[in-house]
Amino acid sequence: MAPYGSDDSTTPDETDDLRAGRRRAARYVVPVAVVGVAAATIGLVPALADSGDPDLPKISAQQLIEKIAASDVEQLSGTVKITTDLGLPDFGGLENSLTGGGSGSGDGSSADPTSKLTELATGTHTLRVAADGEDKQKLSLLENAAEYSLIHNGKDVWGYDSGSNEVFHGTADDSDGKDKREEVPATPKDLTEDALKAVDDTTSVTVEGTAHVAGRDAYRLVIKPKDSGSTVGQVTVAVDAKTGLPLKFTLTPSSGGAAVVDAGFTQISYAKPAASTFDFTPPKGAKVTEEDAAGAPERHSGDSRHSGGFSGDEGFAQGGPEGLDVIGEGWTSIATFDTGGQGMPSGSEAGGAFGGFLDSLGDKASGKFGEGTVFKTRLINALITDDGKVYVGAVTKDALVKAANEAK
Structure with missing residues (x-):
């Protein structure tokens, strides 16, 4: 379908409006993911759209960004497929040696989300997600013969690897008003928020047709760099026409070929998830790794009633390099x-x-x-x-x- 809008660029006044919309979007973002993975390590498989584009009223890019900003979705559940194609070679187990993940031997834990979710760096994965406001989220990574779950319920954060029967327990860090694990995107909504931060006078923003994603009618918001030299070709976001929630996020490289990041729902419901969805008790005999206030794990079995600060993003960054x-x-x-x-x-x-x-x-x-x-x-x-x-x-x-x- 032809793009909605008169041209493929953004005027200075529109840029100011886009920035304002993006700031509002940041305030309304729903923390669906309990833990983030670096943006470049996440993607969703393509071909999530049903056949046939819905016929929706025309809308401008500014109006669509405002719709994302005004989205008040706090309750949902659904299935997400994730594929990442960074063009990296086979790590051959190297990622486990670098992050301390994998078998759970040594001082690390296979249930630690920092190491466990590095598996999303390559290949195709299926996730189940659920959210009920800012204090209750669950993400489950479905594997061949096992399942990894990450649960945020109030102050508690639990990671459980059924394959190794290991548990990781920490507490949400709200000392600065938000959980620092939300800083790294992990869902279409999170990825879209980061993409909107790049909207300025170096960016073209248009609405280019419609799509049908996970049974929902959606608009296609397209964000493109204007300048040459970027490896980003364009970002395409499918936005739920009714709720304003991003349903699918696709980042296509300027070099062409398959998407580097393609994140979207295959099934979604906006009904309130059952309260039991976010309940967790360590299984009998499970090995529990407790994150203490100093950030050093304390290991024990069968008892998970220790508390302390959760430092789930330590494996990614300790702040920028000096002199950056x-x-x-x-x-x-x-x-x-x-x-x-x-x-x-x-x-x-x-x-x-x-x-x-x-x-x-x-x-x-x-x-x-x-x-x-x-x-x-x-x-x-x-x-x-x-x-x-x-x-x-x-x-x-x-x-x-x-x-x-x-x-x-």
Whole structure:
């Protein structure tokens, strides 16, 4: 169908309105996911739409963003399919050695969401999700012969891996007014909120037709970078025509091919989930890992009545690197910092599985800056120079090399 709207760009006045709508959207966002996974590690399989586009009243991009902002959905349940295609090679178990996940041996726990949900970094997965306001959410990862569940009920956060019969218990951190696990997107709503943050004068925002997703009529909101050099081709969001809830999120790379991120519901209900959905008691004999106030796990069996701070995002970031700077703006912005003269080792120097991983990702690069290696995915690329400077962003290799040359 033809796009709704008179053109494919956004005027300065419209940009201000879009930003205002995005800020309101942030206030109304429903915390469906109990824990986040890095945005680049999440996607949903395509082909979730039913045949036939619904005939809906025309709506502008600004009106649709306002509809997302005004969405008051707090109760839902449904099924989500997740596929990620970053173009990464087979990790060969490397991700477990880096995150401490996997078997649950050592000091880690296979039920720790920080390590368990790294499985969403590649492949296709099915999730069941449920929410009843800000204090009750559940996410279950369905596996071949087991199930992993993450439950937030009031102050308690539980992770349970049925395959290993291990439990992780922590408490929600609301010291700053929100649970810090909401900072990383994990559902179409979360991903859309982050995409709307990028709406500025470097962005084209249009409504391009309609879709039928999970039995719901939806509008298709399309967000595109205006400038060349970004690895992001476009973001497409299917927005429930009645509720304003994002039902599907697709990020297509500028290089073409399959979506990098494609997140959507295959089934959804807005009925209030049963209260028992969010109940959890550790099974008899389960090994429980308790997160204490200092962030160090304390292990014991059969008793889960310890409390303390939950630091579920420690495995992803402890704040930005010292001396972090940002070059440019919008979709082609590049973060840069200096490691202090220590460049990235070659695969032969690193050795083992990690060395092979580096070799599979890296391309040699040179310019006025000297020499270095570009580590690439279909979305995020990073140039690490031999003298230890790092340039990273959702931009092409040429954009990284240009930035490094101009920094000399």
